[in-house]
Amino acid sequence: xxxxxxxxxxxxxxxxxxxxWLKDRESRYLAVSATYLDVLGVTDAxxxxxxxxxxxxxxxxxxxLKTDQAVVRSxxxxxxEEARRGPDGLLRWYDTIKSPIWDESNNIxxxxxxxxxxxxxxxxxxxxxxxxxxxxxxSEFEQQTREQERARIARELHDELGQTLTAIxxxxxxxxDRLGEPDIVQARIERLIGIADRSVVDLRRIATELRPLxxxxxxxxxxxxxxxxxxxxxxxxxxxxxxxxxxxYDPEVSTAxxxxxxxxxxxxxxxxAATHAEVNARNEGDALVIAVSDDGCxxxxxxxxxxxxxxxxxxxxxxxxxxxxxxxGKVGAGTTVRVRLPLERRPRRKTAR
Numbered sequence: 001x002x003x004x005x006x007x008x009x010x011x012x013x014x015x016x017x018x019x020x021w022l023k024d025r026e027s028r029y030l031a032v033s034a035t036y037l038d039v040l041g042v043t044d045a046x047x048x049x050x051x052x053x054x055x056x057x058x059x060x061x062x063x064x065l066k067t068d069q070a071v072v073r074s075x076x077x078x079x080x081e082e083a084r085r086g087p088d089g090l091l092r093w094y095d096t097i098k099s100p101i102w103d104e105s106n107n108i109x110x111x112x113x114x115x116x117x118x119x120x121x122x123x124x125x126x127x128x129x130x131x132x133x134x135x136x137x138x139s140e141f142e143q144q145t146r147e148q149e150r151a152r153i154a155r156e157l158h159d160e161l162g163q164t165l166t167a168i169x170x171x172x173x174x175x176x177d178r179l180g181e182p183d184i185v186q187a188r189i190e191r192l193i194g195i196a197d198r199s200v201v202d203l204r205r206i207a208t209e210l211r212p213l214x215x216x217x218x219x220x221x222x223x224x225x226x227x228x229x230x231x232x233x234x235x236x237x238x239x240x241x242x243x244x245x246x247x248x249y250d251p252e253v254s255t256a257x258x259x260x261x262x263x264x265x266x267x268x269x270x271x272x273a274a275t276h277a278e279v280n281a282r283n284e285g286d287a288l289v290i291a292v293s294d295d296g297c298x299x300x301x302x303x304x305x306x307x308x309x310x311x312x313x314x315x316x317x318x319x320x321x322x323x324x325x326x327x328x329g330k331v332g333a334g335t336t337v338r339v340r341l342p343l344e345r346r347p348r349r350k351t352a353r
Contacts, residue, residue: 019094019115022101027051027068030110041087060084071098071111081118093122138312156206164199168192212258220254221247221281224261228279235269243281249288253341256317257281257290260325263314264292264337273297274334283343287323290339299329314339 013020013033020033029047037043046055052068053061063082071078077099085091098113171192175185207213215223221243228239249257261279268277274296281290314337315325322342329335 016114018117021113022110023068023113024110025072025108027065027111029055039086067096067098068111071100072108075100075108082115092117092119094118134312135316138316142313153206153210156202160202161199164195164202167195171195215254215258216251219247220249220257223254223258224279224281227258227262227265231265231269237269237274237277239265239277239279241279241281243279244283247283250344252321253288253343256321256323257288257339257341260314260317260337260339261290261292263310267310267337268292268294268296268335271297284340286343288339288341288343290341291336292339293334293336295334298331298333299327299335 009022009031013022013031016033017035018033019036019039021036022030022032024030028049028051032044032047037047040047040055042055051061052064055061056064060082067078067080077097079095079097081093081095083091083093094115095118096113096115098111100108101110101112103109171188175188178185212223212226214226224243225241228241231237232239265277265279268274274294277292277294279290279292281288283289311325311327318325318339318341324340326338326340327335328338
């Protein structure tokens with residue numbers, strides 16, 4: 001090869017940002033790009049004139065020789081993805097293309113190849129696959145949760161309201177047959193009033209568990225105050241609340257914030273083995289920031305996003321509003337769930353009404 005051709009060859013190869021090379025029919029390297037040398041940490045003299053088995057580990061060299069010969073025999077381009085470790089020991093992915101080199105007599109005299117680092121792309125693909133699987137599991141979890149909630153409501157309606165209505169029906173039938181005994185009927189009427197009062201309480205409790213009216217009528221702060229008090233009373237665990245007063249938020253923000261705090265506190269009571277919990281909420285610039293902390297057994301930060309669909313549900317609620325949920329915990333030292341929800345506009349001050 002003339003000096004001018006050699007100069008042009010290097011000018012071309014060295015301006016390719018990927019690993020690139022030329023080989024003869026026997027897979028001996030004729031030229032390589034600067035990137036090729038940089039990746040291997042070698043010089044031209046370490047590569048030119050050598051075959052893959054003199055440069056690469058045996059398992060990698062076998063693949064290179066096999067694909068080189070496949071290109072030479074078929075005269076067709078070959079493309080494949082490969083994973084290999086570099087001198088730094090890190091595993092990286094490459095998209096490799098090999099093509100035949102033809103001379104003026106239409107004979108194959110060698111191969112030309114290029115290998116592009118696609119490690120970031122493969123990582124993004126793996127993350128996307130994992131994200132889709134997480135969303136699938138989350139959807140399945142939410143469906144199961146809805147069905148369980150429907151079953152619970154059905155049981156309560158049957159066991160409590162159903163029995164109450166049956167009792168009312170029986171008492172009414174009993175009174176119909178005793179209209180001539182006003183004193184006895186009066187006592188039974190008082191009993192029915194008590195049953196009706198309890199039914200109203202049961203209905204309000206069921207409705208509140210589905211969606212507390214206080215959230216729509218009095219706002220997020222009042223709803224979370226009710227939530228912390230009721231959960232503290234049921235569990236016996238003190239829950240303190242610090243919340244900036246006098247603010248009204250968009251319904252979407254209020255609902256997401258309430259449900260995230262509800263799920264976070266549920267996790268504390270169910271899994272945390274805590275003796276105390278705190279909820280702190282405030283505005284930071286154009287975002288509502290909430291922290292739910294406990295002094296319980298803590299959570300392993302490395303596994304806080306794995307297999308915990310309640311946490312995934314919180315993150316998804318925040319993500320839909322452009323926000324985020326972060327879990328900070330240490331085994332044996334409690335857990336803090338930090339929520340950040342952007343506000344489309346500054347919260348409005350309450351007006352008199």
